[in-house]
Amino acid sequence: MLKIEIEEAASKQWQPKIVAFFCNWCTYTAADLAGVSRIKHAPNIRVIRVMCSGRVDPQFILDSFAKGADGVLIGGCHPGDCHYQEGNYKFLRRFQMLRRVVDSLGIEKDRLRLEWISASEGDKVRIVVNDMVAKIKALGPLGLPVKYKEWANEMNVLESEIAGKEEVYA
Amino acid sequence: MPDKPKLAFYWCASCGGCEESVVDLAEDILFVVDNVDIIFWPVAMDFKKSDVEKYADGEIVASLINGAIRTSEQQEMVQLLRRKSKVVIAHGACAQYGGIPGLANEFQKEEILKWVYEESPSIINEEKVRPQLKYKVNGSEVFLPELWNVVRPLDKVIDVDYYIPGCPPSPKLLKEAVLVLLSGNLPPKGTVLAPDIALCDECPRKDTKPTDLAFTEFLRPNLHIIDPEKCILSQGFVCMGPATRSGCGALCVNGNMPCTGCYGPTSRVKDQGAKILSSIASNVSAKTEKEIDAVLNGIPDPVGTFYRYSLAGSILRKKVNI
Numbered sequence: 001m002l003k004i005e006i007e008e009a010a011s012k013q014w015q016p017k018i019v020a021f022f023c024n025w026c027t028y029t030a031a032d033l034a035g036v037s038r039i040k041h042a043p044n045i046r047v048i049r050v051m052c053s054g055r056v057d058p059q060f061i062l063d064s065f066a067k068g069a070d071g072v073l074i075g076g077c078h079p080g081d082c083h084y085q086e087g088n089y090k091f092l093r094r095f096q097m098l099r100r101v102v103d104s105l106g107i108e109k110d111r112l113r114l115e116w117i118s119a120s121e122g123d124k125v126r127i128v129v130n131d132m133v134a135k136i137k138a139l140g141p142l143g144l145p146v147k148y149k150e151w152a153n154e155m156n157v158l159e160s161e162i163a164g165k166e167e168v169y170a
Numbered sequence: 171m172p173d174k175p176k177l178a179f180y181w182c183a184s185c186g187g188c189e190e191s192v193v194d195l196a197e198d199i200l201f202v203v204d205n206v207d208i209i210f211w212p213v214a215m216d217f218k219k220s221d222v223e224k225y226a227d228g229e230i231v232a233s234l235i236n237g238a239i240r241t242s243e244q245q246e247m248v249q250l251l252r253r254k255s256k257v258v259i260a261h262g263a264c265a266q267y268g269g270i271p272g273l274a275n276e277f278q279k280e281e282i283l284k285w286v287y288e289e290s291p292s293i294i295n296e297e298k299v300r301p302q303l304k305y306k307v308n309g310s311e312v313f314l315p316e317l318w319n320v321v322r323p324l325d326k327v328i329d330v331d332y333y334i335p336g337c338p339p340s341p342k343l344l345k346e347a348v349l350v351l352l353s354g355n356l357p358p359k360g361t362v363l364a365p366d367i368a369l370c371d372e373c374p375r376k377d378t379k380p381t382d383l384a385f386t387e388f389l390r391p392n393l394h395i396i397d398p399e400k401c402i403l404s405q406g407f408v409c410m411g412p413a414t415r416s417g418c419g420a421l422c423v424n425g426n427m428p429c430t431g432c433y434g435p436t437s438r439v440k441d442q443g444a445k446i447l448s449s450i451a452s453n454v455s456a457k458t459e460k461e462i463d464a465v466l467n468g469i470p471d472p473v474g475t476f477y478r479y480s481l482a483g484s485i486l487r488k489k490v491n492i
Contacts, residue, residue: 057444057445058445059440062484089457092457094448094452096451096463098448101476104472105473105486144486144490151487155245
């Protein structure tokens with residue numbers, strides 16, 4: 001993945017990668033509806049079906065960013081419509097807290113998005129995805145895997161320096 | 171006494187509390203020194219780096235290294251100890267997850283140096299003098315270690331065999347770890363030498379924890395009195411117990427203070443901060459964004475609260491845009 005990213009950056013054909021967690025009962029069904037209705041939207045989302053937005057652990061979101069996602073989109077049932085009654089509220093609260101943390105750690109707000117999309121709102125999937133892709137294109141790549149590699153470089157540089165010093169003393 | 175197994179202690183970016191945990195073994199330290207040769211322990215004994223270099227690779231049975239890694243010197247020393255030791259143990263929260271020094275990952279190196287050497291209210295440094303990495307004196311050059319941009323847990327720098335959690339680890343855990351080492355019956359690599367269950371399990375207030383927490387506000391222990399009998403979380407104080415490994419005997423709760431999470435998460439959790447954030451925020455009772463935000467404002471520093479000891483070892487590791 002890393003190699004692909006570097007190649008993409010080199011050829012200036014970078015495309016945002018968005019991980020989308022869609023709940024089984026509403027948003028995933030809406031995405032399905034968008035598909036059968038032949039609605040066209042940007043192809044940048046990788047959909048992961050979860051039973052409920054309440055199943056989305058903040059660790060999944062952070063891990064997506066760390067492994068190269070430029071954005072994370074979570075789709076759930078409208079408030080009051082959750083198949084499990086409370087799951088979407090639980091996620092909403094978690095999301096409100098997580099976005100504060102993510103913001104303090106330097107990831108732009110537009111990279112993390114929560115939308116309520118019911119099973120009949122196929123067109124909303126298109127609007128949301130297109131809008132998110134446009135916003136992330138404006139922000140550019142997040143590129144955490146590349147950053148992690150760059151951060152590690154300071155250790156290698158110093159190792160060679162230390163080796164040099166030891167030769168001086170020897 | 172050439173037959174006794176050799177043990178080394180080393181400290182990196184730490185406060186000395188983990189060294190204290192060794193001293194806190196009290197009489198048990200006699201048992202330790204009866205059974206092992208401490209061949210390196212900068213805080214207490216006068217051995218030098220060159221003494222460590224003299225040992226053959228793998229000759230030291232175990233090195234217990236505490237503190238996070240944030241300078242070139244620390245890197246050099248832990249790499250040396252790794253070469254010379256059969257087993258390396260990350261000793262304490264800083265070595266395991268970066269600990270309190272890991273919170274420096276929220277800032278740029280320059281911000282930190284500027285604060286420490288120029289802006290801190292207790293500093294008088296009108297000429298804005300900063301320590302130099304190289305300095306020539308009497309015709310020879312002296313060096314200082316380089317401070318890194320990133321604070322790292324030990325296992326991001328060298329291979330680590332075991333972990334003893336805690337800020338600091340309890341003497342009981344440390345003693346058990348030494349016993350395990352001496353027994354020769356070593357657990358699988360990567361084991362955290364503490365119980366693998368959340369702190370709530372050994373909390374004396376466990377029975378008072380309600381099934382539904384339903385937070386309507388968050389309180390801070392410096393501003394409100396904590397009821398000494400009831401579950402601290404149920405009173406609205408952020409207690410990290412549910413996302414923290416047990417093994418300390420609920421020391422902070424017994425002192426009527428909430429758990430701050432120094433033992434790190436259990437083995438099933440990758441990111442302690444994200445996990446406790448998830449648990450606590452999900453249990454807010456409000457249902458609209460505005461009301462939820464009003465409740466969450468009661469936690470003014472979520473990174474410092476949820477990632478107090480684990481930022482450097484968390485999934486994101488550091489503020490990513492600096």
